[in-house]
Amino acid sequence: VDSLSNSDMDLWHAWRVAADTVRARIIDDVSRATGLSDPDYGVLTRVAEESRGTLRQNELAASMNWHRSRLSHHLTRMEQRGLVVRSPAGAGVEVAITAAGRAAVAEARPVHAAAVRKHLTDLIPDGSRPEFRQVLTSLGAPELPTT
Amino acid sequence: VDSLSNSDMDLWHAWRVAADTVRARIIDDVSRATGLSDPDYGVLTRVAEESRGTLRQNELAASMNWHRSRLSHHLTRMEQRGLVVRSPAGAGVEVAITAAGRAAVAEARPVHAAAVRKHLTDLIPDGSRPEFRQVLTSLGAPELPTT
């Protein structure tokens, strides 16, 4: 068939609106309050959770599911703003969070948590949570290899 | 509080992964098969659904929830590729889909429908649909004015 059933169309629409809305609201709250973009926040929290505040650029990219070049471009901008520093490490590069970077995360974390609660988790009735979570998990699961 | 409960964190994580995954898969299928980006597809289908294949640029932006400038930049690129044409209309501008634009939509529509089914609706058990849809709708609902 070349188009969606009413029921599928309806679900698709609700999904798209919800996904766009929730994402935009959370990003907006965080960036408005702290000046950090969503990618900024992701990189900083990921590096900050390492005990040494340090991570191989390669592993950072892999753990965030980013292309090498995306991370490279982004770190260039973040380094210019003093949030992280790069230094050569063997074959690759090591990324370290700076004091300014830690301060930014400390400021952003509670704002982010509040935004997630306000725009997502608080809006989901307790009774619906388990099933909702279950559906989300299956949507995000890796595709089965085609063979 | 400045961080999320385990339950909230878990739900947030599942949400984010699912939202990113579904979006990426659908966009990927469509763009790989037709060369249309997600915004391209959105603009074309919106204009194509008008009986005259024509829409005020202003109304197009409003109905897609886009900023004026975003649409202006995007139409510039689409016009260069021959998918739409702009012409002055009173105070504003009228956007019309071209034959090439219609052909592109015709090609993309079934691909898009199949992708939505494959990556979203087919993965949701019938029994979960009503409640899932209900939750999505409340997430996407407009914020209550804060007065």
Add this chain to the structure above:
DNA sequence: AAAGATTGAAGGTTCAATCTTA
């Protein structure tokens, strides 16, 4: 050679400033 990183180009998005026409 292979892995890791960078670069430039092109598309996409937002913001603020500007221009145009009713």
Add this chain to the structure above:
DNA sequence: TAAGATTGAACCTTCAATCTTT
């Protein structure tokens, strides 16, 4: 004047090509 549209700058993302170190 006000609504509608455009522009340029800055940031973000992807892709392909290149460079560097082991």
